[in-house]
Each structure stands twice: as C-alpha cells, then as structure tokens.
Amino acid sequence: MITGPLADRMRPESFAHVYGDAKLFSENGIFSRMIKTGHIPNMIFYGPSGTGKTTSANILAKASGKTLYKLNATSAGISDIKDIIAQTNSFLGSDGILLYLDEIQYFNKKQQQSLLEFIEDGRITLIASTTENPYFYVYPAIISRSAVFEFKPIEVSELEKAVLHAKEYWENETGRKIEIEAEALRSIALSAAGDARRAINLFENVASLAGEKVTFDDIKVFLPEVMGMSGFDKAGDGHYDLVSALQKSIRGSDPDAAIFYLAKLLAGGDLISACRRLQVIASEDIGLAYPQGAILTRACVESAKELGLPEAAVPLAHATVALATAPKSNASYMAYHAAAADVAAGKGAVPPRALQNVHFDGVNSEEKGQNYKYPHDYPNHYVKQQYLPNDLAGACYYRFGENKNEQAAKAYWERIKGVLPENMKK
Numbered sequence: 001m002i003t004g005p006l007a008d009r010m011r012p013e014s015f016a017h018v019y020g021d022a023k024l025f026s027e028n029g030i031f032s033r034m035i036k037t038g039h040i041p042n043m044i045f046y047g048p049s050g051t052g053k054t055t056s057a058n059i060l061a062k063a064s065g066k067t068l069y070k071l072n073a074t075s076a077g078i079s080d081i082k083d084i085i086a087q088t089n090s091f092l093g094s095d096g097i098l099l100y101l102d103e104i105q106y107f108n109k110k111q112q113q114s115l116l117e118f119i120e121d122g123r124i125t126l127i128a129s130t131t132e133n134p135y136f137y138v139y140p141a142i143i144s145r146s147a148v149f150e151f152k153p154i155e156v157s158e159l160e161k162a163v164l165h166a167k168e169y170w171e172n173e174t175g176r177k178i179e180i181e182a183e184a185l186r187s188i189a190l191s192a193a194g195d196a197r198r199a200i201n202l203f204e205n206v207a208s209l210a211g212e213k214v215t216f217d218d219i220k221v222f223l224p225e226v227m228g229m230s231g232f233d234k235a236g237d238g239h240y241d242l243v244s245a246l247q248k249s250i251r252g253s254d255p256d257a258a259i260f261y262l263a264k265l266l267a268g269g270d271l272i273s274a275c276r277r278l279q280v281i282a283s284e285d286i287g288l289a290y291p292q293g294a295i296l297t298r299a300c301v302e303s304a305k306e307l308g309l310p311e312a313a314v315p316l317a318h319a320t321v322a323l324a325t326a327p328k329s330n331a332s333y334m335a336y337h338a339a340a341a342d343v344a345a346g347k348g349a350v351p352p353r354a355l356q357n358v359h360f361d362g363v364n365s366e367e368k369g370q371n372y373k374y375p376h377d378y379p380n381h382y383v384k385q386q387y388l389p390n391d392l393a394g395a396c397y398y399r400f401g402e403n404k405n406e407q408a409a410k411a412y413w414e415r416i417k418g419v420l421p422e423n424m425k426k
Contacts, residue, residue, distance in 0.1 A: 006204035007197040010169040011055055013062070017165055018052050019158040019196055024149060031056060035063040040098070042119055044138060045129040047151030050195030053129040056151075057100045066098040066125060073106035081114050088123040097124050104128035105137035112139040119145055153194020160189045166200040170207055178207055180214040187219040242268075243277050246320075251285040255324035262320045266313050275301040278319050289329035289403040296322055329401035338397040348389035355387060380416040 012018050015032055018025040025031060034040055040060055045053040061068040069084045088097055104112070118124040119142070126146065130137060134148060154162070163185055171177055180203075188206075192199035206218045242264050249257035265274045282297040300319035304312035342348060354372040373383045386393055400410040 005197075005201050006166055006170060007050075007200040009173070010166060010200070011058070013059065015056075015059060018055055018059070019162045019165075020052050020154045021152055024056070024151070025052065030149075031060060034060065038064075040064045040066075040125055042126045042142075042146040043128070044104070044134045044143065044146045044148045045127065045151055046132065046134050046148070048131055048153055048194060050192070050197035050199075051151035051154055052196065053151050054100075054102065057127045057129065060127065061098045061100060064096075064098055064125065066096040068098050068100065070100045071102070073101060073103045073111075076101075076107075078111055078114060081111065084124070085114075085118055088118060096122065099124050099126050101126060101128040103130060104134075105130045105132045109139055112142055116141055116145075154192075154196050155194075156186070156189045159192055159194075159196060159199045160185055162196045163188050163199050163203050166203050167207070170204060178210065178212060178214060180207075181216060183216040184214045184219050187216055191219070243273055246274070247277055247281050247285070250281050250320065250324045251328065253324055253328065255321045258320050258324040259317060262316060263313070266309060266316070269309065271304065271309055271312055274316055275304060278316065278323065281323055282319075284333045285328055285330060286323055286326050287329040287332045287401075288406050288409070289327035289401055291405065293323055293326050327403045327405075329403055329406060331399060331401040331406060335398035342392060342395070348392045350389055352386050352389065354385060382416045384417070 015025045015027075015029065021029075023029055040063070043060075045056065047053060058068075067087070069087075071080055071084070084097065084099060099115075101107070115124060115126060116139075119126050126142070128134075128138065128142070128146070134143060163180075167178065167180060184206075188199050188202050192202065202219075202222060203214070205222060206214050210218050242261055246258060246261040246265065249261060262274060278297050279294070279301060282294040286293040297319045300315035303315040307315070354370055356370065373385050375381050375383050377383075388395055400406045400413075
C-alpha cells in the first residue's frame, strides 16, 4: 500500500533530481563539489519551504559517511542535544556525527550554544535550516563557524521539470499512464509559488482523481482562487514586473500608474507583496523628504492586513497615492549602501575607544580612561569628537537631499556645528 505524500516518497538521493538554483544543485554546483572533495562544512540553509533544504541535507549527510541525526527545533530540547552529544564518544560517532537541525530559529541561545564545543572540535558537523533570516535568529558564534546558503523560490521552468519527474515516478509506482496538458503543467508550476513539494503533491492529488489526462479544468477544481486570476503568477517574472512597476511609478511621482499597478497586484490576491513593497518605497524613495510617509504607510499596511481583501485596497490606495505625490529623497538609502560597501571591504573593524563599552582599565592597559564627551553637557547638545573608526575618519556617506526637510536639517547642522564639512557640501 502506498503511503505518505508523493513528494516524500520520491525524495531524491542525488542532486540530479533536485530542482532549483544551478549554483547549488547542478553537476558543477557547490554541493556536488563538496561531495566530490569529501569536504562537508558546517552549514546553514535558509529560504522558504519546498526549496530543497531538507533534501540537500539528506544527500550531503549520506555522502559524508557520518552518522546522521535529525532534530526539529520546534519539538526538540536540551535533552535531545545531550543524547546526540553522548554518541560522539561511542562507536556510532567514531566517524563523526552529522546533525541536521530543522527550524533552528526555534532554539534559544542556550540551546544553540550547547552545540558550539562539538562543532568547533569537529565531533559534530551541523547542517541547520531555517525559513527566517539566520543573521537575526541564529547565534552569531554558530554563523561564524558555518557556510550560509540561501535557497530561493524555485523558478516556474524548474517546477515544470519537477512535476514531469513526479509524473514519471507516479506512473512507475501505480502502473498507470497519464498525460498532462501543457496548460495544466504550467498551472501547477505557477500555483506552487516556488515550492516544489507543493507542486508535486498537487500533481498527485489531481492525477489520482483524473482519467487518462490531467487537464487545466482538473487543476482549477483544486485551486479555484489562484486559477481564477487571469493567469496571475506569484512566482514568475510577471509578478516581479508588477512589483517593480509599482515602485518605479511611485518613484517617478505618477499616482495614476502607481494605483493601476497596485490594483493589478491586489486583483491577483497578492496583498503581502503590495504591503511589503510600499513599506520599502516609503523609506527608499521618499525617505527624509517626507519622514511621516513611513509612519503613514505602516499604519495603512497594518490596517490592510487587519481588513483583508477586498477592503484592504482602501488603505493601500491611500498609502500609494500619498507616496506617489510626496517629495522624494534616496539620500539615507544611498548613505547606507556607501557604508555597507566599506563594511564589506573589511574597514572600520574597531570603533573609537571613546565609543566603546569600557568600564574598567586593567593594570596593564596602556591607555587609561574612555574620554567620551557627553554631547548633552555642551551648548546645543553638540561637541566635536570622532565617531567613525580611525581608518574611516572623515568619510562621508550621507549627503543632504534638495528638499525642504533635509535642507532644514542642513541649516540646523550648520548652525550648531559651524561651517559644514567640505565633503558634505553639494
């Protein structure tokens, strides 16, 4: 008797049938090269469901020759970790242990820390997966000892390949032959929103009830809402084109075009993308020229989420027109990217001593005292001192935009600090 979802039954044992990012999964991808060289490092996989994280961990674990243990952080605890650690000194752990820890974001700091000693000395090789940004949820010491890989939503063309492979597997398993219309295949791939598991299981559900052919009408029965949206593709290029057009129309101060693209997104049922993009636009493109825009947009987004569609369109239209007709500035956005470039280049590793969290100077310390000047003790709550690291002293990332708000801030700067630094002048 066949049990379990098709996506689990046909889980690949090699990367030949793992679909998605070629940089990860292809014959010359990073994971295949790890297997060829025999070097399996500690890794953190992050990305949405159904993108190959668990499958990749299983394949790499098998290739490593290590004893595999699996934990899900939603239900596991310290006792489970201790049980696995105890095996590192046993026969089972003689060749090393590979621990696959799913949903690592649900482990607290103490639970994550308990693994560090064994990761460092190599007794445990950790592959952790998460649907969240690991830099927010994973203990930094674990990140510093791991290679981090992003698993992106799978492209529609790759999902179509996955469904065709599932069709072949299903036919061999059931002894039945079945056709699938091109339109039906495309519809399954589109509706899966980048999730291979979802696409394969949808195919199984439809194939199990269909006759000799899977048709577009068969798919519509299972996904009436998605398929009723005039071919709206939440995972394909058309969707990203709409989101891009919305932002560029607001950036270009065209409220008519902006409201049109908002309507297109909402007609496709994509409330979340509209909410997320409007919040990005409020700070990236309007920014300090109209700081209240971010507050207004946030309020409209929260209202939209509470209302749900179709009423959510009302507050989102409010935010869209307000942003499209507001003055524009990308000064803070550009400042961040300029600073991020220096961070990526390894500059500014150590803040000035005056800014450090210094509470005690040891007897052998060559420099005594922090020498921090508290600005509130000085006229206008300002005193000149160095804030950037020594190798970046004098660097300028932010330049005042040519709008009322930022020019007012510039005037205030000049008033309390005297002459504006040469590198901040337009």
